Every structure is written in C-alpha cells, then in structure tokens.
Amino acid sequence: MILTTGGTGYIGSHTVVELQNAGFDVLIADDLSNSKQEVVDRIEQISGKRPFFEKVDLKNKEKTFELFQKYPNIEAVIHFAASKAVGESVENPLKYYENNIGSLVNVLQAMQEYDVASIVFSSSCTVYGQPEILPVTEQTKRKAAESPYGNTKMISEDILKDHSVSDKSFKIIALRYFNPIGAHPSGLIGELPNGIPNNLVPFVTQTAYGLRTTLSVFGNDYDTPDGSCIRDYINVVDLAEAHVVAIKRLLENKNKSNFEYFNIGTGQGVSVLEIVRTFEKVSNTKLNYQIVGRRAGDIEKIWAETSFANTELGWKAKKTLNETLLSAWNWEQKYRASLTE
Numbered sequence: 001m002i003l004t005t006g007g008t009g010y011i012g013s014h015t016v017v018e019l020q021n022a023g024f025d026v027l028i029a030d031d032l033s034n035s036k037q038e039v040v041d042r043i044e045q046i047s048g049k050r051p052f053f054e055k056v057d058l059k060n061k062e063k064t065f066e067l068f069q070k071y072p073n074i075e076a077v078i079h080f081a082a083s084k085a086v087g088e089s090v091e092n093p094l095k096y097y098e099n100n101i102g103s104l105v106n107v108l109q110a111m112q113e114y115d116v117a118s119i120v121f122s123s124s125c126t127v128y129g130q131p132e133i134l135p136v137t138e139q140t141k142r143k144a145a146e147s148p149y150g151n152t153k154m155i156s157e158d159i160l161k162d163h164s165v166s167d168k169s170f171k172i173i174a175l176r177y178f179n180p181i182g183a184h185p186s187g188l189i190g191e192l193p194n195g196i197p198n199n200l201v202p203f204v205t206q207t208a209y210g211l212r213t214t215l216s217v218f219g220n221d222y223d224t225p226d227g228s229c230i231r232d233y234i235n236v237v238d239l240a241e242a243h244v245v246a247i248k249r250l251l252e253n254k255n256k257s258n259f260e261y262f263n264i265g266t267g268q269g270v271s272v273l274e275i276v277r278t279f280e281k282v283s284n285t286k287l288n289y290q291i292v293g294r295r296a297g298d299i300e301k302i303w304a305e306t307s308f309a310n311t312e313l314g315w316k317a318k319k320t321l322n323e324t325l326l327s328a329w330n331w332e333q334k335y336r337a338s339l340t341e
C-alpha cells in the first residue's frame with residue numbers, strides 16, 4: 001500500500017489514479033484544508049477502485065503515528081501535503097513553516113518508527129530561482145528562496161538529504177516539478193483553487209468561463225521573444241506518472257543512491273502570451289486579457305533539462321500543450337456545470 005499525503009489535492013488526486021491503474025493499493029491522508037472529500041468518489045469513478053481515505057492533520061505527530069499503526073501494510077509514501085500559495089506564505093510564514101516542515105518531519109519520524117523506508121517528495125523548480133543558464137539541469141545550483149513557500153521546499157530537500165545521510169536504510173526521491181497544469185481527460189478531477197486563482201491556467205479557464213472578467217498578464221517587458229515570462233508547463237497526468245515510476249524505482253531498489261532528485265518538466269519553455277493564444281485556439285474562445293505590470297517575485301524564464309529523468313527514470317512527458325490546455329478547459333466547464341445540477 002502506498003500512502004499519499006495530500007492525496008485529494010490537485011497533483012495528489014491525479015497520482016492516486018495512476019497508482020491504482022498501475023495496480024497499487026492507495027491510502028490517502030489529507031486534512032481537506034485545500035481539497036474536498038468528494039474527490040475520493042471521483043477517483044473511484046475514474047479508476048473503478050476506491051482508495052482508503054483518512055482525514056488527518058499531519059502537523060499532529062500523535063495522529064501521524066496512529067495512521068501508520070492503523071495501516072501496517074504501508075510500503076512507501078508520497079508526500080504531497082503542503083501549502084503552496086506564494087503570496088500567503090509571505091503574509092503568514094509561520095503557517096508555512098509549521099505546515100510544510102512540521103508535517104514532513106512527522107512523516108519521516110513515523111516512517112522510521114514503523115520501518116517504512118521509501119519516500120517520494122514534491123519539490124519544485126522554485127529551488128533554482130532565476131538560473132543564469134537554461135535549461136536547468138539537476139546540477140544547476142539552487143538559489144536563496146524568494147518566498148517562505150519556496151524556502152520550505154529548499155529546507156525540506158535539506159532535511160531529506162541530512163536524513164538520508166544519517167539513516168542509510170531510507171530511500172528518497174525528490175521530484176522538482178516545473179509548472180503543473182491541465183486535468184484528467186475524464187474531466188472528473190482537476191485543479192480547484194480556493195477563491196481567486198494565483199496560478200495562470202486556472203485564471204485563464206475561469207476567465208473563459210465568465211467567472212473572472214479579465215486576465216492580467218503580468219509584464220510584457222521581460223527579456224523574452226514576446227516580452228512575457230517563460231515557464232515549462234507540465235501536464236498533471238504526465239507528472240502523476242513520474243511518481244509511479246519513482247515509487248517503482250524505490251520499491252525495486254533500482255535507485256543509484258539513497259537520495260535522488262529529478263527535474264520533472266517537458267523541456268519546452270512557453271510564454272504567458274503563448275498560453276493565452278494556444279488556449280484561445282483549442283477552446284475556440286476569445287480571452288479578455290490585459291497587459292499589466294510585473295508581479296513581484298516572478299522570475300523571467302525557466303525551463304527544464306529533462307534528459308536525466310528521461311534516461312535514468314525512463315520517464316518522459318507525452319502530452320502536447322494543446323491537449324493539456326483543452327483538458328483544463330474541459331475540466332472547468334464540466335466542474336462548473338456539475339455545481340448547478
């Protein structure tokens with residue numbers, strides 16, 4: 001059984017589907033602070049199998065230990081559970097350190113106590129900051145974080161590294177996600193931000209749906225071909241598959257060291273304006289957008305060198321940007337329609 005913390009969240013839910021499709025039993029532990037329990041029903045609808053679910057706050061050490069005690073057949077963990085809003089982390093850094101660092105430490109201690117050795121961790125390309133040379137490889141130096149959220153990812157990687165040195169029985173893979181977007185092709189699960197979305201693609205789909213009047217494009221004076229920022233947008237189902245591959249690698253002892261990390265992106269840089277235009281094309285809609293000033297803390301451009309993940313993990317992003325944006329649009333429409341049924 002694979003324990004997925006944060007398994008009802010955006011990336012977690014897609015990964016639970018792929019894990020079940022690959023034949024794994026899955027236990028979801030989530031405090032539902034940023035997701036809904038009905039996601040469990042939707043996962044069951046997609047994969048024909050209901051994952052185990054426990055509502056638990058992993059900041060609570062006792063409850064975390066109880067979870068491992070209740071499920072003695074946990075063989076590996078994927079630790080998604082974390083808060084991820086950059087702006088909120090600047091307003092309330094202690095919440096971020098308590099939640100993101102506290103829960104990781106509790107999970108690692110419980111694993112140690114209950115002899116569970118394998119863990120896949122959700123890291124982020126945020127650890128690279130603005131790199132001088134693109135694309136970024138896993139050897140690119142990490143930079144001081146721009147936000148408390150980013151810092152929790154840096155510190156979490158450091159904790160995992162230190163732990164891997166002190167406890168050689170542990171096997172750890174950190175996946176450095178680039179920008180996850182899109183939704184499951186069924187349209188039953190997808191990204192569901194609370195309130196006004198911070199991230200680009202949910203803002204785009206909500207604008208197209210009429211929930212927001214205007215998309216703001218943050219800056220067109222960057223040193224990029226069209227002046228808008230460049231990111232590496234990775235389809236969430238492709239990303240989910242990377243977790244399945246990583247878990248198998250650990251369980252089959254194919255890892256080369258007991259702490260490994262991989263860039264998980266497409267290798268392609270895409271600008272904000274390209275996202276807007278591609279979305280308009282695939283959705284056959286006209287997006288109301290305006291160019292506004294730069295957003296504080298944004299980096300200009302980043303995309304991944306993915307050859308290490310391609311060769312070493314045997315994983316590669318497969319979906320096109322067209323189908324990914326269309327999947328995000330389908331999800332938005334289907335989800336909003338389901339609310340009025």
Ligand code: UD1
Binds near residue numbers: 126203219229231298
């Ligand atoms: C952000 C975080 C990153 C975090 C990730 C996941 C920052 C600086 N970075 O990534 O650390 O891991 O979310 O939550 O916040 N954009 C617009 N208009 C919008 C929204 C976004 O033009 O309404 C632009 C941004 O300027 C950026 C691109 O779209 O160039 C992508 O933005 P976003 O989806 O928020 O992701 P990141 O900022 O890359």
